[in-house]
Amino acid sequence: MKIYSFIGLPASGKGTQARIFAEKRNLDLIGMGDVIRAVIEENKGSNDSFIIEIKKRYDAGVPQTDEVAFDLLKKKLLSLTKEGAVFDNFPFTVNQAKLLLDFTKGKGWEPPVLIYIKLNPETTIERVAHRKICPQCNRIYNKKDITVCEDCGVALISRADDNEDTARKRIEHYIPKINELIDYYRGAGEVLEIDGEPAISKVAAQIEKDYGEYLKQRRD
Numbered sequence: 609m610k611i612y613s614f615i616g617l618p619a620s621g622k623g624t625q626a627r628i629f630a631e632k633r634n635l636d637l638i639g640m641g642d643v644i645r646a647v648i649e650e651n652k653g654s655n656d657s658f659i660i661e662i663k664k665r666y667d668a669g670v671p672q673t674d675e676v677a678f679d680l681l682k683k684k685l686l687s688l689t690k691e692g693a694v695f696d697n698f699p700f701t702v703n704q705a706k707l708l709l710d711f712t713k714g715k716g717w718e719p720p721v722l723i724y725i726k727l728n729p730e731t732t733i734e735r736v737a738h739r740k741i742c743p744q745c746n747r748i749y750n751k752k753d754i755t756v757c758e759d760c761g762v763a764l765i766s767r768a769d770d771n772e773d774t775a776r777k778r779i780e781h782y783i784p785k786i787n788e789l790i791d792y793y794r795g796a797g798e799v800l801e802i803d804g805e806p807a808i809s810k811v812a813a814q815i816e817k818d819y820g821e822y823l824k825q826r827r828d
Contacts, residue, residue, distance in 0.1 A: 609692050
């Protein structure tokens with residue numbers, strides 16, 4: 609079983625690249641944001657303090673606690689039906705990374721690989737301002753002139769948290785944690801850093817190139 613983790617700033621394209629990578633290898637795609645939104649939607653109107661705290665952090669653009677995030681994703685890991693999974697935006701802290709590594713070791717799986725999509729913070733702000741999502745297939749669009757999903761034909765919507773203030777708060781929280789994660793994974797030799805500024809197809813091609821080189825180095 610193999611686990612891949614895509615991380616990056618908001619609107620870095622990590623979700624799109626994770627989907628492309630997963631589809632190419634027929635792996636399960638697990639998005640941290642999607643998992644949290646699903647939990648909130650399934651428990652809409654709940655007075656459960658656990659759910660209320662999850663929603664409060666989500667609405668404020670603040671990451672979930674390590675325990676909450678891993679508890680939610682562990683359920684996904686235990687239900688895997690394919691040969692591996694691709695995480696979108698997880699792990700988010702070194703502690704989560706350690707929890708994930710301990711879990712995979714306990715299962716006898718290969719060590720997780722971190723793929724970091726690098727993006728200038730100002731590019732993040734600009735992309736978030738124009739980001740829309742398909743409510744049916746969750747495909748994300750950043751182009752101003754697209755209003756309907758090219759796959760589903762459904763009208764695109766803007767997420768409540770897609771605004772400049774929330775994006776800046778997330779960037780403030782994300783950057784220190786991303787740097788810590790990079791250092792942690794780099795020590796284990798299980799990290800790829802990819803420039804997320806180019807077009808989607810170019811970023812995807814760079815990921816395949818760098819991942820191929822990574823596999824070659826492991827074999828050598």
